[in-house]
Amino acid sequence: MALFSFEGVTVQGEDRPRLDAIDLELPEGGVTAIVGPSGSGKSTLLRCANRLQAPDDGIVRYRGRDLAQIDVLAHRREVGMVFQRPVAFPGTVAENLRVADPDLDDAAAGALLERVALDAALLGRQASELSGGEAQRMGLARSLATSPRVVLADEPTASLDEDAAHQLEQLLRRLADDGVDVLLVSHSPEQVQRLADRVVALREGRLEHGPQPVAAAEARP
Template identity: 55%
Template structure:
C-alpha cells in the first residue's frame, strides 16, 4: 500500500523571465519522514520547494497539498500550516521574543521559552537583541519562529549552507528529532553526505527535471550530478 501524499505535483512547469526552471514535474511527496531534494545549484530544488508554500506559482500544472489544489487554499493560512526556513537566517528588529511574536503575536514568555527550548536555545535568550546572535543561534531562532504558528509541515531551503560544522550538526539533529516527533519535512541540499544522514525519501533534480525519486540508498550508487558535493 502506498504512503499518503503530502504534496502532489502534476504536470508542473515554472517559468521565470522566460526560462523554464521546472519542466514536466510529476512527483508525490510522502506524508511521513524527511524528503530531501538534491541536485546542483540551479537544478530547480528551491523553486520546487517554494511551490509548496505558494512563494512560486506554477505556470502550468497543479500542486496539491493533502489532496487539495493549492490554488484553492488561503495563502496566509497555508503558510501558517507549512512553515519555512531559508538558507540565510534573517532577524527582524528587536529581541528574540519580538521575532517569535512576528510569527504569532500571541506568544508570551512561557510559550517563547518553550519554543526556544525545543530548538536547543535557553529561554533566557528571549530578551536578547536578535541580531546579536551567532549564525547557528539565529538559524535555530528562525526555526523557533517558524514553529511558533504550530505548523504541521516544515520546508527547509539549504538551512545549513551558511553555518559552521558544529552548528550544522546541531540543526540536523534538531530536524531529525522533529521528524521523529511526526512532522514531515522537505529539505533542500546539494550535499550528498548530508542527504544520506537525513533522507527517508529522495527527489533528485537536474536542469529543472526530476532524474530520480525513491530510497536514498539506491541513489548513492548513481554517478553524482554535476555540482553535487560530498562532505
Template identity: 50%
Template sequence: MDGRDVVVDQVVVHRNGRLILDGVSAAFRPGAITAVCGPSGSGKTSLLRLINRLDVPTSGAVRYGGVDVAGLDVRELRRRVGMIFQRPTPFPGTVRANLRQGAERSDTDYARVLEQVALTASMLDRDTADLSGGELQRVCLARTLTTEPEALLMDEPTSSLDPDAARVVEDAARALAGAGMTIVWVTHDLQQRDRIADDVFAVGDAQ
C-alpha cells in the same frame, strides 16, 4: 503535530523564457525528511517556492493534504507550511520580539519552541544582533514553529553554518520529522543527504 502529504503533479515552470521545471512530479510524506538534490540551477528552490505559493506553476498542480494549494488562503497555507531560507532572516530586536512575529504566545510556549531547536528560555531577552549565525537560524526556525506548522520547507538551511551549528539544525529537523512533520530539505551536500534523509528526490540532471 499532524503532517500532511505534499504532492507535486506534472509541474512546469517557465521564467523569463527559461524552462526551470519540466513536468516534475513528486510526493513528500509526513513523518519523514525528503532531501531534494540536484545541480545548481536545476529548480530545487523553485520547487519549494511552489509548495507555499511564493511562486505559481506555469502548468500542473501542487496539492497539500489532497487540496490544490491554488485554492487555499495563502496566509493559512504559509502558517501550515513553514519555510526556512538559506540565510537567517531575523527581525531587529529581541528573540522574544522575533517569535512574536510568528505568533503571539506566552513565554512558556516560546520556551518550548526554543527547546525544540536546542535553545533555552534565557535567550528570549537577547538581541538578535548579538547572536551567531547558527543561533539566528535556530531562532528563525523557532519563529516558524510558533505557528505550529504541519510541514516545513528548508532551503539549504545550513549552507552558511559551521559543522557543529549545522548538526544542531539537522538534529532539530530529525526530531520534528519523528513527531510527524513533513519536511522537504534542499541540499547540495551529499554527506548531509545521507545523514538526514529518509527519502531523496532528484531534480534536473540528477533525475
C-alpha cells in the same frame, strides 16, 4: 494521500524553465531530501510548496487540495519554512517569535527556544546579535510557533559552520521523529545520507528518478 503532489508543474526562468513539467508525489512522514546541482530547481520546488512561488503551468496540491484554491495564509501557517540565509527581524528574539504568534507568552516562547536547543535566556537578546547558527535555529523556532505539520527547509545549513550545521540537522531529524514532515533542500550528499528517508533528485528542472522519491539508501552516490 500524498503530502504534496506536483502535476505538470512548470516555472519559467529567464533562459530555460526552472521546473519543466514536473509530475511528483511526495508521501507523508520523515525527511524527504530534494537534491541536485545549483540551478536544478530545488528551491523553486520548495517555494511552490509554500506558494511563495506560483507555477506558470500545472497544479500543486497539498493533501489533495489545489494550493491555488485554498487560503494561502492558513496553508503557510501549516507549512512552515526555513530559508538558506538566517533572517532575523528587527527587535528581540521574543519579538521575532511573536511575529509568528502574537499571543505567545514568555513561557511558551522559552519552550520554543528550548525545542531548538537555544537557551530561553536569549528571549530578551536583540536578534541581530545572534550568531549565524543561533539565528537559524531562532528562525526554525519562529516557524514552529505556528505549530506547522510540515517544515520546508531550503539549504538551512548552507551558511553555518560544521557544528551549527550538525546541531540543525539533529533538530530537523527530531522534528520528523515527532511527526512533523520535513522537506529538505540540500546540495550535500553526506547530509542527505545522515538525515533523509527518501530523495528526490532534480537536474535542469527535471526529475532524475520519475514521479516517486527513491529511498535514501538507493540514492547513495
